[in-house]
Amino acid sequence: MAERGAPVRPSGFGARVARAVAATGPLCAGIDPSPSLLDAWGLGDDARGLRAFSLRCVDAFAGVVPVVKPQVAFYERFGAAGYAVLEEVLAAARAAGLLVIADAKRADIGSTTEAYATAWLDPASPLAVHAVTAVPYLGLGALAPLVVAAAAHGSGLLVVVRSSNPEGRTIQEARTEGGTGPAVEDALLAGIAELNRAGTLPAGTVGAVVGATLAPSAFPLSGLGGPVLAPGLGAQGATAADVGVRFAGCPPGSVLANVSRSVLAAGPDEGALAAAARSVRDELAAALARP
Amino acid sequence: MAERGAPVRPSGFGARVARAVAATGPLCAGIDPSPSLLDAWGLGDDARGLRAFSLRCVDAFAGVVPVVKPQVAFYERFGAAGYAVLEEVLAAARAAGLLVIADAKRADIGSTTEAYATAWLDPASPLAVHAVTAVPYLGLGALAPLVVAAAAHGSGLLVVVRSSNPEGRTIQEARTEGGTGPAVEDALLAGIAELNRAGTLPAGTVGAVVGATLAPSAFPLSGLGGPVLAPGLGAQGATAADVGVRFAGCPPGSVLANVSRSVLAAGPDEGALAAAARSVRDELAAALARP
Numbered sequence: 001m002a003e004r005g006a007p008v009r010p011s012g013f014g015a016r017v018a019r020a021v022a023a024t025g026p027l028c029a030g031i032d033p034s035p036s037l038l039d040a041w042g043l044g045d046d047a048r049g050l051r052a053f054s055l056r057c058v059d060a061f062a063g064v065v066p067v068v069k070p071q072v073a074f075y076e077r078f079g080a081a082g083y084a085v086l087e088e089v090l091a092a093a094r095a096a097g098l099l100v101i102a103d104a105k106r107a108d109i110g111s112t113t114e115a116y117a118t119a120w121l122d123p124a125s126p127l128a129v130h131a132v133t134a135v136p137y138l139g140l141g142a143l144a145p146l147v148v149a150a151a152a153h154g155s156g157l158l159v160v161v162r163s164s165n166p167e168g169r170t171i172q173e174a175r176t177e178g179g180t181g182p183a184v185e186d187a188l189l190a191g192i193a194e195l196n197r198a199g200t201l202p203a204g205t206v207g208a209v210v211g212a213t214l215a216p217s218a219f220p221l222s223g224l225g226g227p228v229l230a231p232g233l234g235a236q237g238a239t240a241a242d243v244g245v246r247f248a249g250c251p252p253g254s255v256l257a258n259v260s261r262s263v264l265a266a267g268p269d270e271g272a273l274a275a276a277a278r279s280v281r282d283e284l285a286a287a288l289a290r291p
Numbered sequence: 292m293a294e295r296g297a298p299v300r301p302s303g304f305g306a307r308v309a310r311a312v313a314a315t316g317p318l319c320a321g322i323d324p325s326p327s328l329l330d331a332w333g334l335g336d337d338a339r340g341l342r343a344f345s346l347r348c349v350d351a352f353a354g355v356v357p358v359v360k361p362q363v364a365f366y367e368r369f370g371a372a373g374y375a376v377l378e379e380v381l382a383a384a385r386a387a388g389l390l391v392i393a394d395a396k397r398a399d400i401g402s403t404t405e406a407y408a409t410a411w412l413d414p415a416s417p418l419a420v421h422a423v424t425a426v427p428y429l430g431l432g433a434l435a436p437l438v439v440a441a442a443a444h445g446s447g448l449l450v451v452v453r454s455s456n457p458e459g460r461t462i463q464e465a466r467t468e469g470g471t472g473p474a475v476e477d478a479l480l481a482g483i484a485e486l487n488r489a490g491t492l493p494a495g496t497v498g499a500v501v502g503a504t505l506a507p508s509a510f511p512l513s514g515l516g517g518p519v520l521a522p523g524l525g526a527q528g529a530t531a532a533d534v535g536v537r538f539a540g541c542p543p544g545s546v547l548a549n550v551s552r553s554v555l556a557a558g559p560d561e562g563a564l565a566a567a568a569r570s571v572r573d574e575l576a577a578a579l580a581r582p
Contacts, residue, residue: 032402032403034402034406036402071403071406073397073399073403073404073406073407073410074403074406076406076407076410076418077406077409077410077416078417079374079377079378079410079416079417079418080371080372080374080375080377080378080417081371081417083370083371083374084371086370086371087370087371103403105397105398105399106364106396107396107398107426107428107451108364108396109454109455109456109458109459110456111323111325111327112323112362112364112365112394113364115325115362115364115365115367115368116364116367118368119364119367119368119370125368125370126369126370126371126372127367127370135398135426135428135429136428136462137398137426137427137428137451137454137459137462137463138426138451138454138456138458138459139454139456139457139458139459139460139461139462140458141458142454142456142458142459160398160428160429163400163428163429163430163433164400165400165401165429165430165433166430167400167429167430167431167432167433168400168428168429168430168433169430170430170467170475170478171427171428171430171462171465171467171475172428173467173469174462174465174466174467174470174472174474174475175465175466175469175470176461176462176464176465178464178466179465179466179470179471180470181465183465184461184462184465184475187461
């Protein structure tokens with residue numbers, strides 16, 4: 001097991017994820033009420049349909065997967081009415097014992113990043129979640145207020161480092177330091193590892209989003225010191241076996257593969273949704289347990 | 292004038308900006324209801340304070356500047372209640388004849404980017420604005436649904452290319468194509484220029500956010516074919532003279548410098564806010580008019 005790296009220490013977001021994965025498996029279920037899925041479920045493309053869809057997901061996934069990830073854009077589509085639904089869904093998910101990641105991909109600097117930190121990570125916020133995703137185009141350092149807030153509340157920040165879409169490669173593979181340094185994505189993974197290693201944050205406060213569709217990064221994920229959220233399973237082309245191979249070096253309980261469309265397509269029946277999630281979860285657990 | 296590049300054609304977001312700048316000057320006024328400014332204005336750090344602050348800004352800036360830019364994070368801090376205020380503020384700004392840029396810095400792929408496009412650029416959305424900012428970490432191509440929506444509605448997409456903060460340099464200056472190609476920021480500016488030049492979009496549909504604090508980019512902004520939003524004036528260190536020098540090659544009416552904190556600090560008095568904005572606007576107009 002030496003190659004798998006040291007397990008995260010028993011406090012902070014990393015430990016929370018590890019405990020949840022140990023209890024319920026390595027799957028994060030996306031809650032993506034897109035217009036096409038609302039239609040496929042026979043729901044209206046309105047706040048009412050959004051609410052029915054999302055609460056059905058929470059009911060179906062509670063106890064079956066450890067983590068859910070509502071995609072914030074689909075709530076923002078309905079403005080304040082959509083955000084009111086999102087608040088209700090986040091509360092329902094927390095009450096059901098699920099860890100909740102808001103997929104918001106926020107990015108900014110200074111007091112604006114602080115405002116995002118308050119919005120998503122302050123337990124007093126109506127949008128409070130256990131972790132939020134962020135995009136580092138303005139620099140990993142510009143996300144510092146999110147790191148500070150996550151650390152203060154035992155929650156997490158998941159930095160999008162390697163996205164699962166092909167258009168992201170140009171920027172994410174660009175070479176730093178005038179072209180002779182590490183790739184942007186490797187520099188970011190090293191920066192995240194440094195934050196997690198510094199000893200000033202609860203273990204595993206900062207994680208990375210790393211597409212399951214990609215070949216391994218030059219920076220070894222075994223040294224990240226935080227959770228990895230891996231999109232790309234199912235509709236985007238990666239299999240559970242791919243996840244097993246690509247994240248083999250990560251410490252036990254640090255990898256969460258995300259699935260959205262291919263499980264949500266099993267709806268609207270709650271039992272069918274749960275069965276679809278359970279099946280992907282078990283396949284993943286087996287793939288990640290392989291030596 | 293040959294060095295200034297050709298003016299944008301009379302349709303689409305670029306022409307809208309050019310007309311507004313010709314009528315009222317080259318200034319975009321930020322609406323940033325941060326906790327510290329709410330406090331400085333004697334307002335509560337709640338949705339009610341947020342509303343009073345924002346509507347005061349709209350009243351003060353209407354007729355004085357052509358464009359306002361609410362910073363979405365400060366509304367998201369209050370969840371659905373904050374978004375309800377934002378809807379009201381956007382409607383008030385539109386009704387006052389202001390062009391409105393939502394500073395949301397959104398980033399995602401596929402159907403999620405489509406959802407953001409609906410949220411911010413569909414005229415039927417409660418959050419509809421004339422332009423929205425986006426972050427290209429997942430690739431300029433991943434923002435395509437925002438480009439398509441902007442084109443369909445004569446509105447704009449402003450891609451954050453060169454941010455005004457120092458932490459952004461590592462990624463934005465990284466070299467594409469294995470280290471031998473153009474810098475990420477130059478590749479993006481070239482990509483935006485190509486979109487604007489293709490002839491399939493209304494003129495000036497895609498613009499760039501380019502910090503006024505930075506030295507000129509290698510890619511000449513005179514060839515962008517769309518508006519430039521330049522943050523960094525005032526609190527972040529750039530002067531009106533800097534803006535004049537740094538964006539000298541841009542076509543007339545294509546540059547909007549943004550100011551937030553240094554004007555907002557003049558509040559809460561409406562007359563004082565308007566006077567502060569007018570003063571910066573006139574200084575900028577003079578600086579940008581210099582040959």
